[in-house]
Amino acid sequence: MNKIFLVIAAAFFCAVTGNVSAQSQKVVADKIAAQVGDKIILRSDITNVISDYIRQGQQAQLPPDPECTFLEGQLIQKALVLQAQRDSLPVSDDELDAALDNRIRYFISMYGSKEILEEIAGKTVYQLKEDYRPSIKEQMLSDAMRKKIVESIKITPTEVKEYFSKIPADSLQFYESELEISQLVIYPKASKDIDDYVIRELTSMKQQVESGQKKFDALAKLYSDDPGTKENGGQLSLNRSDKMWDPTFQSTVFRLKEGQISPVIRSKFGFHIIQMVSRSGDDAIVRHILKIPPVTDDEITGAKAKLDSVRTKIVDGTIPFNIAVAKFSDDESTKTTGGNVMAQDGSTYVTIDELDKDMVVSLKDLKVGDISKAVAFTLNGKKGARLIYLKSRSEPHRENMKDDYNKIANRALEEKKNKALRVWFSEHIPTYFISIDKEFNACSNIAEWKAVAAQRDAN
Numbered sequence: 001m002n003k004i005f006l007v008i009a010a011a012f013f014c015a016v017t018g019n020v021s022a023q024s025q026k027v028v029a030d031k032i033a034a035q036v037g038d039k040i041i042l043r044s045d046i047t048n049v050i051s052d053y054i055r056q057g058q059q060a061q062l063p064p065d066p067e068c069t070f071l072e073g074q075l076i077q078k079a080l081v082l083q084a085q086r087d088s089l090p091v092s093d094d095e096l097d098a099a100l101d102n103r104i105r106y107f108i109s110m111y112g113s114k115e116i117l118e119e120i121a122g123k124t125v126y127q128l129k130e131d132y133r134p135s136i137k138e139q140m141l142s143d144a145m146r147k148k149i150v151e152s153i154k155i156t157p158t159e160v161k162e163y164f165s166k167i168p169a170d171s172l173q174f175y176e177s178e179l180e181i182s183q184l185v186i187y188p189k190a191s192k193d194i195d196d197y198v199i200r201e202l203t204s205m206k207q208q209v210e211s212g213q214k215k216f217d218a219l220a221k222l223y224s225d226d227p228g229t230k231e232n233g234g235q236l237s238l239n240r241s242d243k244m245w246d247p248t249f250q251s252t253v254f255r256l257k258e259g260q261i262s263p264v265i266r267s268k269f270g271f272h273i274i275q276m277v278s279r280s281g282d283d284a285i286v287r288h289i290l291k292i293p294p295v296t297d298d299e300i301t302g303a304k305a306k307l308d309s310v311r312t313k314i315v316d317g318t319i320p321f322n323i324a325v326a327k328f329s330d331d332e333s334t335k336t337t338g339g340n341v342m343a344q345d346g347s348t349y350v351t352i353d354e355l356d357k358d359m360v361v362s363l364k365d366l367k368v369g370d371i372s373k374a375v376a377f378t379l380n381g382k383k384g385a386r387l388i389y390l391k392s393r394s395e396p397h398r399e400n401m402k403d404d405y406n407k408i409a410n411r412a413l414e415e416k417k418n419k420a421l422r423v424w425f426s427e428h429i430p431t432y433f434i435s436i437d438k439e440f441n442a443c444s445n446i447a448e449w450k451a452v453a454a455q456r457d458a459n
Helices: 004-017 020-025 043-055 066-086 093-111 114-121 125-150 157-165 192-210 216-223 247-253 297-316 321-328 357-363 401-431 444-458
Strands: 032-036 039-042 178-186 235-239 271-280 283-291 375-379 382-393 434-436
Touching (some): 032 043, 032 066, 039 043, 039 066, 043 066, 066 125, 066 401, 066 444, 093 125, 093 235, 093 283, 114 125, 114 271, 125 401, 157 401, 178 297, 178 321, 178 357, 192 216, 192 283, 216 283, 247 271, 247 283, 297 321, 297 382, 434 444
Antiparallel strands (some): 032 039, 032 434, 235 283, 271 283, 375 382
C-alpha cells in the first residue's frame, strides 16, 4: 500500500477526464468484481480505467499487473468512503457542485464548446454532471478520510536522520545543479503610433467579419498573436467567476450577445477583438484575436536604462531587491514572490532546463550574490528587459542531509503517513463486509482483503 494512493488518484483522473466520446462505448457492467460494505466495484470499473489510459496514449504510465493494482485502489477508496460516512465527514452540495462545474468546464475547453461536448457525449451538460456526481463525491469523501487519518502526523529531525541512515549509499539520489534566482522585469510599451496602427488593423478585421467577407476563426489562425488559441481559431472557454482572466477582457465578454463582435479593447496582453460564440449563464465560449504591438529597440534601450538606475540603488543598499521588484516589476508571475523564479514543483530551486534560453545565457558569468546589468530577452514572443539576481547555486551532488534536508524530510513524512495508513487499514479491513470475485485470486497485493473475504465465506 506504499504508493497505492498515487494509483487511486491516477485511476480517478483517467476515469473522470477520459475521452467523453467513450461514455457511450464503456463496457456494459455484467459482473461484480468486488464489494466493500454496500459499495460495489464492477468489472467494467477496472476495464474502463485501463482503456482510458490506452485511449489517451498513456500505456507507459500503467502499473505492472494493472487489473490487480486498480482493484486494490478501488477497494481502498470504497473503504475510505464507508468510514467517511460512518464518521459523518462533510462534503457540502456547494463543494460538490463547484467540483462538477470545474469538470464540465474542463471538458468544454477540451472540445471547444458546450454544443460539441453534448453532441459527442450524446448527453446534455446537466446529464453529464449527474453521471459524474457519484464518482466525484466518492473521491471527495475518500480524500477527506485520508486527510483525517494522517493530518496529525508530524516528523522530527531525529526521525529524518534515522530515515536517511537506512538508505543504502548506492540508492541515494543524484541532484543536478540547482539555482535560486530572482528577477526584476520591465515590459516596455510600444509607441502610440504603433498602438494606433494595431487598433486600425483589428478594426478592419472586425469590419471584414461583420460584412461577411471573412470568417473570424480564419483571421485568428492567420493573424492572432495568442499561441494558445491561434490554431483553434482563437476559441476559448471562460466562466464569470474565474479569477485568471484579465478584468477588461472578462467584462467585455459578458456584455456581448451571441455572434456579436466587440470593439477593439486593450488588456494587459495587448489589443483584442472578441466574438461571442455561445453563452449559458456564467459560462461562455468566445473567439478572440490578440495583437501585441511590437516593441522597438528604442523602447528596450529605455527599459534597460531604467533598470540599470534601479540596479545602482540596489547595489548601493538604498533599496532591497525584493522591494524593488514590488515597486517596479511588470512580471506578475514573480512580482508577488519577491522576484523568485519558481520551479515546476513549487519550490524556489530550479534547474537549468527549467529556465528560458536567454536566462541561461545571462547566468553564465554571474557568481552567487551578483546582480546582472539590465539584459534584453524575448519570452513567448514578448520582448522585455530584466535584472537577474543569482542567490545560490548548488553543485551537482549525491543526496545528503546538509544540502537536501527538506527533500529528505518530505519523503520521510510521506513514509510515516503511509505506515499509519497501512496500520489503519489492517485494523479496519476486518470491520467491513468484503467480497472479491475468484477471477482475482492471483492478485497478491490484496491478500489482506482476500483473507477477510475468505473468513466471511467460511463462516
